[in-house]
Amino acid sequence: MExxxxxxxxxxxxxxxxxxxxxxxxxKKPVASIFAITVMAxxxxxxSVFIVKAQTIDLxxxxxxxxxxxxxxxxxxxxxxxxxxxxxxxxxxxASSAKKVVDVSGLIVAPGLINMxxxxxxxxxxxxxxxxxxxxxxxxAPRAGITTVVDAGTSGWRTFPDFKAKIIDNSxxxxxxxxxxxxxxxxxxxxxxxxxxxxxxxxxxxxxxxSDILVGVRIGRYYGTEWTPFDRASEASKLLNKPLxxxxxxxxxxxxxxxNKMRSGDILTHAFENVSERMTVVDEQGKVRxxxxxxxxxxxxxxxxxxxxxxxxxxxxxxxxxxxxxNSFGTDEHRTSMNSGMKTMLNVMSKYLNMGMTMPxxxxxxxxxxxxxxxxxxxxxxxxxxxxxxxxLSVSKGKFGFVDSGNNKIEGDKKLEAELTIRAGRxxxxxxxxxxxxxK
Amino acid sequence: MRTQSVVFxxxxxxxxxxxxxxxxxxxxxxxxxxxxxxxxxxxxxKGGHVIDPxxxxxxxxxxxxxxxxxxxxxxxxxxxxxxxxxDISGLYLTPGLIDMHTHVFHGTDPxxxxxxxxxxxxxxxxSFRAGVTTVVDAGSSGWRNxxxxxSQSIDRAxxxxxxxxxxxxxxxxxxxxxxxxxxxxPQMNAYMLKRLYPNLIVGIKSAHFWGxxxxxxxxxxxxxxxxxxxxxxxxxxxxxxxxxxxxxxxFRPGDIFTHTFSEINGGRExxxxxxxxxxxxxxxxxxxxxxxxxxxxxxxxxxxNQAIPAxxxxxxxxxxxxxxxxxxxxxxxxxxTNVMSKFLAMGMGLQDVxxxxxxxxxxxxxxxDLGHLSVGSEADIAIFNLKKGNFGYMDVRRTKISGTEKLEAELTLRAGRxxxxxxxxxxxxxxxxxxxx
Numbered sequence: 001m002e003x004x005x006x007x008x009x010x011x012x013x014x015x016x017x018x019x020x021x022x023x024x025x026x027x028k029k030p031v032a033s034i035f036a037i038t039v040m041a042x043x044x045x046x047x048s049v050f051i052v053k054a055q056t057i058d059l060x061x062x063x064x065x066x067x068x069x070x071x072x073x074x075x076x077x078x079x080x081x082x083x084x085x086x087x088x089x090x091x092x093x094x095a096s097s098a099k100k101v102v103d104v105s106g107l108i109v110a111p112g113l114i115n116m117x118x119x120x121x122x123x124x125x126x127x128x129x130x131x132x133x134x135x136x137x138x139x140x141a142p143r144a145g146i147t148t149v150v151d152a153g154t155s156g157w158r159t160f161p162d163f164k165a166k167i168i169d170n171s172x173x174x175x176x177x178x179x180x181x182x183x184x185x186x187x188x189x190x191x192x193x194x195x196x197x198x199x200x201x202x203x204x205x206x207x208x209x210x211s212d213i214l215v216g217v218r219i220g221r222y223y224g225t226e227w228t229p230f231d232r233a234s235e236a237s238k239l240l241n242k243p244l245x246x247x248x249x250x251x252x253x254x255x256x257x258x259x260n261k262m263r264s265g266d267i268l269t270h271a272f273e274n275v276s277e278r279m280t281v282v283d284e285q286g287k288v289r290x291x292x293x294x295x296x297x298x299x300x301x302x303x304x305x306x307x308x309x310x311x312x313x314x315x316x317x318x319x320x321x322x323x324x325x326x327n328s329f330g331t332d333e334h335r336t337s338m339n340s341g342m343k344t345m346l347n348v349m350s351k352y353l354n355m356g357m358t359m360p361x362x363x364x365x366x367x368x369x370x371x372x373x374x375x376x377x378x379x380x381x382x383x384x385x386x387x388x389x390x391x392x393l394s395v396s397k398g399k400f401g402f403v404d405s406g407n408n409k410i411e412g413d414k415k416l417e418a419e420l421t422i423r424a425g426r427x428x429x430x431x432x433x434x435x436x437x438x439x440k
Numbered sequence: 441m442r443t444q445s446v447v448f449x450x451x452x453x454x455x456x457x458x459x460x461x462x463x464x465x466x467x468x469x470x471x472x473x474x475x476x477x478x479x480x481x482x483x484x485x486k487g488g489h490v491i492d493p494x495x496x497x498x499x500x501x502x503x504x505x506x507x508x509x510x511x512x513x514x515x516x517x518x519x520x521x522x523x524x525x526x527d528i529s530g531l532y533l534t535p536g537l538i539d540m541h542t543h544v545f546h547g548t549d550p551x552x553x554x555x556x557x558x559x560x561x562x563x564x565x566x567s568f569r570a571g572v573t574t575v576v577d578a579g580s581s582g583w584r585n586x587x588x589x590x591s592q593s594i595d596r597a598x599x600x601x602x603x604x605x606x607x608x609x610x611x612x613x614x615x616x617x618x619x620x621x622x623x624x625x626p627q628m629n630a631y632m633l634k635r636l637y638p639n640l641i642v643g644i645k646s647a648h649f650w651g652x653x654x655x656x657x658x659x660x661x662x663x664x665x666x667x668x669x670x671x672x673x674x675x676x677x678x679x680x681x682x683x684x685x686x687x688x689x690x691f692r693p694g695d696i697f698t699h700t701f702s703e704i705n706g707g708r709e710x711x712x713x714x715x716x717x718x719x720x721x722x723x724x725x726x727x728x729x730x731x732x733x734x735x736x737x738x739x740x741x742x743x744x745n746q747a748i749p750a751x752x753x754x755x756x757x758x759x760x761x762x763x764x765x766x767x768x769x770x771x772x773x774x775x776x777t778n779v780m781s782k783f784l785a786m787g788m789g790l791q792d793v794x795x796x797x798x799x800x801x802x803x804x805x806x807x808x809d810l811g812h813l814s815v816g817s818e819a820d821i822a823i824f825n826l827k828k829g830n831f832g833y834m835d836v837r838r839t840k841i842s843g844t845e846k847l848e849a850e851l852t853l854r855a856g857r858x859x860x861x862x863x864x865x866x867x868x869x870x871x872x873x874x875x876x877x
Contacts, residue, residue: 124547124556124592132546132596136558139565142770166548170558172770286873313870339568339860401863409864429770432832433840439744440839 058082058425059435060098063105064392069364070111070381079109081388084425089382102435104392107419110363111380112147112389114370115345117269117305117330119186120175121154121163127188128154130162133335137173140333142429144344145391145418148379149173150370152247152269152305152332153180153218157199157206160185160214168213172428174389176374178218178245179207181233192221195228203236215374216240216267220247227253227261234261243267243301243373248277248310255279256291264299267373269330270310271302272319274406281324282315288322296324301373306342306405307332311351313404320355328370329362341403346393346416351402354412359395392420392434482506482856483866484522487529488823493795494535494802494812503533505819508856513813526866528823531850534794535811536573536820538801539776541671541698541736541761542566544601545580545589545611554580555611556588559766563599566764568860570776571822571849574810575599576801578671578698578736578763579606579645583625583632586611586641594640598859600820602805604645604671605629607659618648624658630665642805643696647673653681656690663695669804671696671734675708675741683709684722693730696804699741700733700757701750710746717749724755732804737773737836738763744835751786759804760796772834777824777847782833785843790826823851823865 057080066077066089078093079086095101120137123130137149155163160179168175180186183197191197207214217240219233230253237244244266246258255278262268274280281292281302296302304311304326319325329352331337331345342348349362371380378386394417401409421429430436483505490501490513502517503510519525544563547556554560563575581589586605594601606612609623617623633641644662649655659670674686674697687697703710711723711733727733735742735757750756760783762768762776773779780793802811809817827846834840852860861867 122546122558130548132562132592135562135565136546136766138766139561139769143774166550166558314873317870317872335562335564338565341864343569343862399863401865403861403864403867404870406870407867408870409867410870430834430838431774432830433772433834433838434832436832436834436838436840438839439748439835439841 056082057087057093057098058100059422060093060095060101061104061109061390061392062093062095062101063103064107064109066109066382067360067363068111068382069360069368071383074360077109079382079390081422081425084388086382086384086386086388088384100435102420104420104434106394108359108363108393108395110145110391110393111367111382112421112423113145113345113366113391114148114150114328114380115141115146115331115333116150116267116303116328116370116373117152118149118333119154120149120151120333121159121167121185123166127186128334129159129185129187130166135333135335135338137167137171137175140338140344141173142421142423143418144346145393145421146345147174147389147391147421147423149175149333150215150330150374151175151177152245152330153178153186153220155185156180156183157202158183160206160210164210164213172423174423176213176215176376178216179203179214180218180220181229181236182221186221193223193229195226198229198232200232200236200239204239207236207240207242215376216243216245218245218247219250221249223249223251225252230258230261237266238263242375245269247305248273251277255281259291259295259300262295262300265301265373267301267303267327269303269305270307270332271304271326272312272315273310274312274315275309280315282318286318288319288324292324301327303328303330304348305330305332306337306348307334308337308340308342309405311341311348311405313408313410314406316404317355320352320357325357327365327373329366341405341407346418347402350400350412350415351410353414353416354400354402354410388422388425390422391418393417394419480506481511481517481522482524484517484519484525485528485533485823486517486519486525487527488531488533490813491532491534491791491794492813493791494799495814497813498791503813503821505853505856508819510813510815510817510819512815524866526851528851528865532790532824532826534571534822534824535798535813536822536852536854537571537776537797538574538576538811539567539572539761539764539797540576540759540801540805541578541734541763542575543580543612543763543765544575544577544597545593547592551614553612553614554765555585555613556592560593561764561766561769563593563597563601566769566775567599568852568854569849571824571852572776573600573820573822573852573854575601575764576642576805577601577603579604579647580612582606582609582611582623583628584609584611586632586637590637590640598854600854602640602642602807604643605632605641607644607646607655607662612647615648619650621654621658624655626658626662626665629662633666633668642807643668644670645673646670648676650676650678653686653690656686660690660692660695663692668806669694669696669732671698673698673736675699675702675704677708678706680706680709683711684720687722687726687731688729691731694732694804696732696734698734698736698761699738699763700735701743701746702741703743703746704740711755712746712749717745719750719753719755727755727758732758734759735761735779736763737761737768737779738765739767739771739773740836742772742835743837744839744841747835748786751788756788756792757796759801760793761801772836772838777849778833781831781843781846784845784847785831785833785841819853819856821853822849824848825850
């Protein structure tokens, strides 16, 4: 920690920026009316030029290769940001119209990544709920191009308000969450398995009350044979018309029964795990089990949920080759996964890049597909007017290794790295000082 | 009975048996020694370039680990003698890094700076991926809350966490708590250090004080009682206090000045004159006298306008550290390897950088058991890839310099155990099994 003054300066700087944003927002209407008048006057061709020049761009990303799955863009495009929003996406937006221009040629410009499976209710208790097993979102997200993390049920209806007040409201990273059907969240003791506390009504009420943050209901960690916990979670998600997120530690439920109970749009995480607690998706002969393929066909979604034990090449590679693809690249971020074969979401994505998935397919699953699956279609794309959450990525070429949960590796020659991460128009990560001025 | 047996043992027969027993023991010992050579190395790092400044090693060497200790460092240790051999040719192997300035007392107090707060980070989330095996917390806790820090953070970390104890009993709670001179208790600080936690607490921190030299003097008084160094963040004095007076009149040789390359308008005097861009002469004298200059990069304390002229004029910091906390982690600092690479880009040699992140900090915190690869020492090891390319490095004002090299942690070992393996160099390759029908 150093000087208070510095921090105050940073703080004041940020206030100035946000004040300017408001000014610009207010300014939008007059500009729109001028635009309307201009159009009416019949100067259509001139007007668009006039608008771009008049409305100053805050930040222009120039020369990058844009991949935006929603808008089916996979080519060189400039992206202009104004007041925290995507202002314009086009080829050759003139640099003169921007306050700041960042040359991103040779780099990939993508919607800010969405990490579908994290545990971010960090605190000082043992375990996950307000615990040391969870990680602070800002400690791992910006440096991996992630602008949105989805917490996988680390809180329940009893603990969510505390999670929101302490972590969600204070993070630069956007934090969304699945609410655990267990009232306290993802504890590591028996409390999580108390059926009496799995209250459908309270769960539904909480998700409705915080519908801007809570994206679905999570079931995980139940060691009994009754289906009540699963059914209650499923019922709550049905009532809400939001996805059910099925996590791990449900050893008494067969995989087939779980999948049969899941509806189209529900998400199975740890898709490619190979642990004693759950049947694998790939059988002993190396074939994806037919009922798993059938579930995928029915619309059940598969999240990687890498974690410390949830990703095995002997599952993921045959599954990939046989058409069972993940819909999202959740990392299952927590204390023991972060330094294992998982490392970062970009490392997980790079595994698929080297397994043969194409870059547009990967970016889609890291952004738009993930956004759609949590019914947040405002995220995961760079449509004009949408929030300027952006990842600028580089692809390093070389000789790399990627490790799975069984401590086996595959080799590869490509690896993703986050150069620049932008959250609501603000740069929150700049690996090589792309947006910095040169020292003189 | 006793006398009888002694007499009896002196018979020829007994002597022969004794001799036989000794010979057998000796033979067994020889067998064990042979066994070690045959296959008793647990991990052998082969073909790497070893930089171990304490032992003056800067050359291609193999490093053998047995259990949690360094077993042997030599050229060409045969792979046949090892259970596991890892080819690290083209990579650098160094002692596990020591980050001497961090804040890792994480917790949930919303009104606290870095004591039991979100400002403090989990050591394991930043250490191993940057080759760091030891972090020193710089005064987040004081004698009142150190036990909580220990149970909550230190005991749950895989990283070795040591600490400077804040001169203030409450540590870095709020800015105001840190002004309380009545909570600066040298005797209690010394008790914590000498009686309770001599293996964890390595010195005393003074920081963020607005007044005169009281905070520094109380820290030095504590340091004298416990025979440990103090580390001082001299950053919030209005008007500024003289750093020459700090170095020459209040410090002892071995005491540490952190945020060395900070340049702020008011609050703290800089080591490089803002107009002439010359290092102030007393700074060289102070370093020569034994005052320690620590980088402590942080979110606001590293300025190229200080560091570059200083380096050009021959002034080098004694230790390179991050000042890791929530505001520095995503800014120009990023992590230990980024800060080290920044010094490479400013012209410091790789060996000098490694010295300042291993053996120098170990000596300064009086932990000569750390920061080197001497045989028998704990196997805390970092293996780096020195990437070539075009890289940018920023200071806290977001101005950048470019560099052609960047350190990346490939493999980190803590007490002989692999705790980070970026590219899986320590694990076998996966092969797709044939699908049987």
